[in-house]
Amino acid sequence: MKTRILYIEDEPFLARIVKETLELKGYEVHHKTDGTRITELVGDFRPDICILDVMLPNTDGFSLGNMIRNTHPRLPIIFLTAKTQTEDVIKGFASGGTDYLKKPFSMEELMVRIENQLRMAGAEKNNTDNVPEEIVMGKVRFYPRKYELLAADKVIKLSNRESQILSIFCNNRNNTIDRRMLLQTVWGDDSFFNSRNLDVYIRKLREYLSAEPNIEIITLKGKGYHFVVSASVI
Template sequence: MKKVKILYVEDEPFLAKIVKESLESRNYEVQLLSDGRNVMDVFAKWQPDVCVLDVMLPFRDGFELGTAIRKRSPTIPILFVTAKNETEDVLKGFAAGGNDYIRKPFSMDELLVRITNLLLLSGNSEGEKTTDVTEMTLGDFVFSPEKLTLSHQKNPPIQLSYREAQILELLCQHRNGTLERKHLLLSVWGDDSFFNSRNLDVYIRKLRTYLAADEKISIITLKGVGYRFMVEG
């Protein structure tokens, strides 16, 4: 079985050594870099399955790297490692293409859970690429989870963020049915904390705005339950 490849960028030598050895002991293949200089070259040549990026790095910080990586690969999972607790920095990480974050100091158990969850959500838990549904027709829209695009018959295509595409794909899987809020939060973020719940509200509002061009589509909030994604016709 092919090993899952993790690109790990961390400038603290002691922490980097511990994490690398712990991941390798669990059968992951790890490429460790100590600063941001050569990350994009290594990324292009090595083609990892997941990226774990410290935020505070010499030469190029984690957010800059995350943005560059996301442009190269719209679907690769990116996990930011941060020593900061400010909400603004966490939001900046998501805006830079991050799928999740973990705060220092962290336990290896927590890191492993987050990596495993990201791989499951990306359909790459065994280190093998999947090719599920490439396009979905939603009224006047065509949604591509793979390309992260939402195209309308009369309007320019919308480039979705990875998180927006994840949420829309889950809504599509429960089309004209009920998608529980807790299930959605656990599927996308791995936990249903208050912070993630507020983030979900923001993403739902964005998706409603995108889909407003077709009056036959609606995302209905079921208070205390979740959402109903209605697509007529």
């Protein structure tokens, strides 16, 4: 099966060259000029690697990177950008990037960097995809592919949203999860920023997870959440 590349770039001329070159190399390329509904896009197309331009008309590539990283912890992301300042590079890696290439770049350099990223990610890629079968956290087990949670010896069928949010939490265990990022990732736009919808799901997840005292969803008011999983249960 062909290796799949998701490529977000708004400059049509550059985009065409890159796309054609990549296809010539035997890749399957999905090109978009903007990053609307990126989470669904990634979920549907299931790329092996993402190449994101940073300067985009509506959003910027960095927040796209963040959204992808939230749901796909090990998917390689290469940022392409004219921004050459150190702080931009730092931002790139902080936004989930696994490589950062400064424009203008040569096509050959892009190629070897893509191959390198695929090689690095590839060793354990023989799994169906990068969503794990089972995540064990003490007495609680989460089966993200089956939308099931095993807690207190009971199987709980999770809804789509519940499962999606729990996945993001699991992918960011013992790290700060930014509330805005979470809303962006799950709902994809700004309109939910003052709704209580997310809180309702947090409450449900807390209830499900209450079976395991070593797991806790801690609120960082004004920031987001911290999914604390004690070392003893990992």
